[in-house]
Amino acid sequence: MQMRNEHNVLIHLDGIEKSFGAVRALTHVSLDVLSGACLGLVGHNGAGKSTLMNILAGTLSTSAGNIVVSGDDVSERYGAIAANRLGIRCVFQELSLCPNLSVAENARIMHPTLRGIGWRRRAAGLIRGKLDAIFPGHDVDPSQFVGDLSIARRQMVEIARAFSSTDTPVRLVILDEPTSSLDGVLAGQLLAFVRNFVAGGGAVIFISHLLNEILTTADRIVVMRDGGIVADRAARNFTRVTLVESMGSVAREQARREPRSATDAAELKISAATAAQDDAITLIANRGEVIGLAGLGGHGQTNMLVRIFQGQRKAQAGVLVSGSTAMVAGDRQTDGLFPLWSIRDNSTISSLTRLTKGGLIDPRAEIRMGDHWKQKIGIRTPNMANPILSLSGGNQQKVLFARALGSDADIILMDDPMRGVDIGTKQEVYGMLRQEASAGRTFLWYTTEIDELQHCDRVYVFRNGRIVGKLSGDAITEERVLHFSFEAAG
Amino acid sequence: MHVPFLARNARILLPLLSLVAILLAVFWLQPRAMSYVGLNLLLNLALPIAFATIAQMFVITVNDLDLALGAYVGFVACVGATWLTEQPLLGIAALAGGILTYAAVGALIHLRSVPSIVVTLGMSFVWLGLAILVLPTPGGKAPDWLRALMTWKTPFVPFTIYALLGLAMVVHFGLMRSAHGTVLRGVGGNPRAVERAGWSLLKAKMIMFTFAGLFGMLSGLSLVGLTTSGDANIALRYTLLSIAGVILGGGEFTGGRISPVGAVIGAMTLTLAGSFLSFLRLNPDWQIGAQGAILILVLALRVVLNRAEVRGR
Numbered sequence: 154m155q156m157r158n159e160h161n162v163l164i165h166l167d168g169i170e171k172s173f174g175a176v177r178a179l180t181h182v183s184l185d186v187l188s189g190a191c192l193g194l195v196g197h198n199g200a201g202k203s204t205l206m207n208i209l210a211g212t213l214s215t216s217a218g219n220i221v222v223s224g225d226d227v228s229e230r231y232g233a234i235a236a237n238r239l240g241i242r243c244v245f246q247e248l249s250l251c252p253n254l255s256v257a258e259n260a261r262i263m264h265p266t267l268r269g270i271g272w273r274r275r276a277a278g279l280i281r282g283k284l285d286a287i288f289p290g291h292d293v294d295p296s297q298f299v300g301d302l303s304i305a306r307r308q309m310v311e312i313a314r315a316f317s318s319t320d321t322p323v324r325l326v327i328l329d330e331p332t333s334s335l336d337g338v339l340a341g342q343l344l345a346f347v348r349n350f351v352a353g354g355g356a357v358i359f360i361s362h363l364l365n366e367i368l369t370t371a372d373r374i375v376v377m378r379d380g381g382i383v384a385d386r387a388a389r390n391f392t393r394v395t396l397v398e399s400m401g402s403v404a405r406e407q408a409r410r411e412p413r414s415a416t417d418a419a420e421l422k423i424s425a426a427t428a429a430q431d432d433a434i435t436l437i438a439n440r441g442e443v444i445g446l447a448g449l450g451g452h453g454q455t456n457m458l459v460r461i462f463q464g465q466r467k468a469q470a471g472v473l474v475s476g477s478t479a480m481v482a483g484d485r486q487t488d489g490l491f492p493l494w495s496i497r498d499n500s501t502i503s504s505l506t507r508l509t510k511g512g513l514i515d516p517r518a519e520i521r522m523g524d525h526w527k528q529k530i531g532i533r534t535p536n537m538a539n540p541i542l543s544l545s546g547g548n549q550q551k552v553l554f555a556r557a558l559g560s561d562a563d564i565i566l567m568d569d570p571m572r573g574v575d576i577g578t579k580q581e582v583y584g585m586l587r588q589e590a591s592a593g594r595t596f597l598w599y600t601t602e603i604d605e606l607q608h609c610d611r612v613y614v615f616r617n618g619r620i621v622g623k624l625s626g627d628a629i630t631e632e633r634v635l636h637f638s639f640e641a642a643g
Numbered sequence: 644m645h646v647p648f649l650a651r652n653a654r655i656l657l658p659l660l661s662l663v664a665i666l667l668a669v670f671w672l673q674p675r676a677m678s679y680v681g682l683n684l685l686l687n688l689a690l691p692i693a694f695a696t697i698a699q700m701f702v703i704t705v706n707d708l709d710l711a712l713g714a715y716v717g718f719v720a721c722v723g724a725t726w727l728t729e730q731p732l733l734g735i736a737a738l739a740g741g742i743l744t745y746a747a748v749g750a751l752i753h754l755r756s757v758p759s760i761v762v763t764l765g766m767s768f769v770w771l772g773l774a775i776l777v778l779p780t781p782g783g784k785a786p787d788w789l790r791a792l793m794t795w796k797t798p799f800v801p802f803t804i805y806a807l808l809g810l811a812m813v814v815h816f817g818l819m820r821s822a823h824g825t826v827l828r829g830v831g832g833n834p835r836a837v838e839r840a841g842w843s844l845l846k847a848k849m850i851m852f853t854f855a856g857l858f859g860m861l862s863g864l865s866l867v868g869l870t871t872s873g874d875a876n877i878a879l880r881y882t883l884l885s886i887a888g889v890i891l892g893g894g895e896f897t898g899g900r901i902s903p904v905g906a907v908i909g910a911m912t913l914t915l916a917g918s919f920l921s922f923l924r925l926n927p928d929w930q931i932g933a934q935g936a937i938l939i940l941v942l943a944l945r946v947v948l949n950r951a952e953v954r955g956r
Contacts, residue, residue: 212839234841249839251832253899258825262840268822300898 193371252300445609694862719863724783724873749852793868831899
């Protein structure tokens with residue numbers, strides 16, 4: 154029986170706020186983490202789970218609020234070192250091992266006290282002991298280089314390292330999607346170990362999108378949405394259905410787009426199956442449609458867009474594309490922008506073959522095209538010759554839209570393009586999409602924001618690289634999308 | 644799964660085989676090289692190159708590159724041939740200043756996140772200018788103790804071989820086997836992970852650049868001990884030679900994958916390749932090109948082996 158008395162509150166978070174520029178990632182989050190209990194944490198992408206865990210692990214600082222560990226207010230001097238000293242460990246989603254070091258050497262990175270004569274032997278013993286305890290029968294040798302291990306084994310090493318202790322006992326381990334690359338047997342071993350660890354008085358925060366794991370392993374479940382906590386109850390008071398419900402909003406204004414008139418003759422532009430090939434559902438896109446690709450981040454949506462993009466050039470199994478494609482990158486910094494070029498050069502790069510005169514670029518045509526798009530989508534700059542980095546993130550994204558829409562492609566692929574874009578710009582882009590779609594263009598739109606799916610004619614939900622659901626018209630609701638995103642296989 | 648010793652040390656195998664192959668080729672062409680004097684003549688220039696290669700390796704470990712190394716070695720040689728002989732205190736202060744400058748360059752690269760090649764390329768002109776200020780025309784004289792050390796007649800094999808062995812062992816234990824060296828290598832592999840574990844990246848970079856400055860200084864001093872006089876342009880080749888030595892020795896440009904033993908072997912291979920080509924009586928005009936061809940051959944072999952390893956997994 155867990156009582157919330159002073160004794161077993163390990164960490165008390167009070168009014169934690171975190172902003173990245175204008176984006177508020179966490180708004181007034183208060184949370185108690187109890188010793189001897191496993192806390193499950195669920196929520197859709199961008200709900201703030203990872204930000205909160207980074208704050209707990211000391212790798213992000215708070216904008217406001219207090220962190221109290223064992224009754225001590227440590228907010229002032231909290232950081233990675235303090236967290237480590239207090240016995241708080243985190244297994245991050247993107248693994249934090251050094252691939253050029255051996256398994257034992259990676260244990261050393263975590264433990265400042267592993268040094269002096271014989272430290273290699275002690276480090277190897279420490280990590281092997283933990284691996285044996287968590288994953289009995291594993292075949293990881295501490296002298297292996299991490300870079301030579303499979304993803305699953307790396308995950309095992311990282312988990313074992315988080316639970317290993319030298320001078321300070323481990324009091325809280327945060328596991329962020331720990332089972333994502335483990336198979337069923339290994340995941341079962343981990344969950345059993347978590348129960349054991351908790352029974353021994355430790356605390357675990359467990360983040361997973363597999364609701365079964367959460368429901369069976371956690372004592373208490375906290376649901377986050379839009380940077381805040383929306384539910385915090387004992388796990389036995391949740392069912393899969395109520396959990397999914399609390400992740401989405403129950404009543405929401407439906408800003409549905411006008412259904413297209415039925416007289417439009419459907420002209421097939423894209424038919425594509427995922428690489429898995431054994432799906433019952435094939436993605437279909439007709440001329441003038443806006444198709445949404447939904448689901449949790451990184452579940453195969455971007456791969457699908459890339460497959461279609463390549464399918465237009467070179468035949469891909471299961472992909473049929475008629476028409477030319479253009480891609481709007483989501484990750485502006487790495488995939489989209491030429492950071493040293495001007496705004497105009499960035500917007501015209503896809504159309505240069507049409508802007509030539511006698512084999513050379515016609516500067517006047519380029520200027521005309523740049524100014525045309527500046528007007529049309531409202532790029533806020535005094536001069537299109539300014540460097541692209543002088544624009545705000547939202548306006549940079551508009552330039553990428555201009556590049557795609559300005560090309561003669563009749564299929565536009567969008568890879569979560571609204572990341573970090575302010576609401577005003579979003580509204581402008583939505584309007585543009587509708588306009589272009591009714592003019593006959595086809596849009597494939599991967600988005601992690603469920604609200605944006607309301608602008609789509611049809612939505613395909615992805616999970617683990619497969620299409621698991623197809624929704625159209627009024628059936629596109631947050632609840633249905635979440636249902637497909639989280640449902641266990643079968 | 645247990646990993647056999649050889650498989651874990653495959654990285655060092657190819658450099659070692661290259662060295663043995665080129666050494667055998669030299670002995671075959673010129674059997675008289677197989678003597679105390681012969682070995683000394685063959686390898687004595689390997690020591691400054693090995694020091695420079697180790698210096699470069701420290702920088703490469705943390706994913707940076709030092710393009711100033713050759714000019715810096717030349718600066719040290721000039722200081723060694725002038726101030727260190729005439730005004731030892733001033734000389735020592737200048738050398739210490741050089742090492743501190745290296746630490747500062749490391750700090751600058753980390754704090755301002757400027758590319759190391761930009762900063763070190765700029766520094767190379769600074770070192771060259773300083774070297775010319777110290778010693779405007781080639782000349783000067785190495786301190787007697789330095790010349791005595793470099794021409795020391797050690798038993799069995801020449802001093803150079805003991806020094807190379809010692810260098811490889813010291814750096815191997817310091818960087819590959821010690822607990823602190825492990826953290827420093829980790830910075831090259833995954834800086835964020837090391838930072839999350841509570842280590843200072845700034846300190847790590849400064850330490851690595853300090854060691855680069857220290858070993859660069861040893862390179863310059865050993866060079867001036869051998870040549871007995873200084874010249875600002877004496878070691879400009881060392882910048883590229885040292886990078887080639889690190890890579891030849893099984894290191895990689897990024898990811899903190901390095902091997903001190905391999906780096907020393909790489910430096911020896913590069914030195915021997917020069918002698919080998921002389922023994923072939925190759926026209927000197929072609930020697931640099933031929934040296935490059937040997938380098939490409941070894942590196943190509945390595946790529947082939949790496950691919951085979953990946954496929955075999």
